[in-house]
Amino acid sequence: MFTAHDLFGFSTRTRAALALVMLSVVSATLGYLWASPATAPARVQRILQKYTGPAIAVGASVREMSTSLGTPFEFVPHLGYVAHVGDSTGVSELRLLLPRGKRAGRPNDADRPDAVEILTTSDGAFNTLAVEVSAAFRDPPREGCLTMSQPGTYREVRYWQTPLHFGGIALTNDYGGNGSVVRPGMVVTGLLAFAGRFNGGETMRGNYSPQPCAVLAGLGQ
Amino acid sequence: MSAMGGRVLALLLIAQACTPNPRELARAARASDSLTIVFADSAARRALAAEPRAPTVPEHTPHACDEPATSVAFLALWSGALSLTLPADFTPIDTARVASHGIHRWLGADKSTVVVRRDGATYHSGWTGSLTSECTVDIAGARAHIDLADATVDVPDYVVRAVLERPRMLPFVFEGHARSVRRQAELLRALRSLSIAESAWIRSVVLE
Secondary structure, three states, X not given: OOOHHHHHOOOHHHHHHHHHHHHHHHHHXXXXXXXXXXXXXXXXXXXXXXXXXXXXXXXXXXXXXXXHHOOOOEEEOOOEEEEEEOOOOOOEEEEEEOOOOOOOXXXXXXXXXXXXXXXXXXXXXXXXXXXXXXXXXXXXXXXXXXXXXXXXXXXXEEEEEXXXXXXXXXXXXXXXXXXXXXXXXXXXXXXXXXXXXXXXXXXXXXEEEOOOHHHHOOOOO | OOHHHHHHXXXXXXXHHHOOOHHHHHHHHHHHHHHHHXXXXXXXXXXXXXXXXXXXXXXXXXXXXXXXXXXXXXXXEEEOOEEEEEEOOOEEOOOHHHHHOOEEEEEOOOOOEEEEEEOOOOOOOOOOOEEEEEEEEEEOOEEEEEEEEEOOOOOOOEEEEEEEEOOOEOOEEEEEEEOOHHHHHHHHHHHHOOEEOXXXXXXXXXXX
């Protein structure tokens, strides 16, 4: 009988080493694919695109989005890309957030964000967005808080995920009990659309805690 | 190495790919945090710039009833039957001939002017602009109606105008054009120092 062993004449030790190498390659490939940016579910993209237009999508390349939007993006090391776009208040910021392992390098048009965030100071933005996202997910949000670098300053986080955790939406806003405010009455509201499972600070790109800001601020609950 | 060892290594590789790097995450958090602060500051500045402005009446505009205190040096001046104190940089610009017609004029270093003359003019006249305040007081033994106005068009022109009246006598008019609100306050104070000799009033009796 003619066998592979006869053909290559590998010893047991060599076969074990080859198996190890193959397993390493396969597992690394699987790990890379698992961690690669994915496209967010249609429900998430729809909500995002209602405010950004169809040019912007989680998982699309920076080149595609920059061309379609007609606005240049500025590369921000360790985070991703930023563009300033207009809204009813005249101020709005669009952020393309790169996944771990992609954001420390150099800007590349082929980069694909795994999350897109828009910030606005439009009056009543948070309520409008919260109603819309709640209706789309038919689910109450989970709450958390981002601790900012300025002492005593927090941003509230409320997020929704699709049932199989393929993506979701997080809303952020300035915590009402912050020690200092930039301008009385002005609230910075953010909408962050992400692909994949919500992963706390990694998804939010911040110092995230799954507790209400009131607890972190020492007011208890 | 057994197949079990290979599986363990594979799991370790997967775990390494999935484990967050705290240092990298901290850098991302700092970058996001900084951007949010810059965005909030920028939005606040735009909101402030878009706020409706207060009416353009300058701050500290004097009121016609005020007798404002000023910090500049005043000098007592005489011109015929008139005397008043004016800021020290004012000088008379009348020739003797003009003065003989009852017109007394002074010019300040900043081109502000003061004129005192006998005139039958009425209140609220003598300039084109908005009246900012008015008041009636006693000055130099006469009933004086004071108007303060902003007649600024191309150059600053803040008006102090007063009509000083005595029954059956031709009124005296004090008219100052100031180049600044501060100067307007100085002219208002000068007005309060105006003194008119009794003989001048007698000469201006209206013959009925």
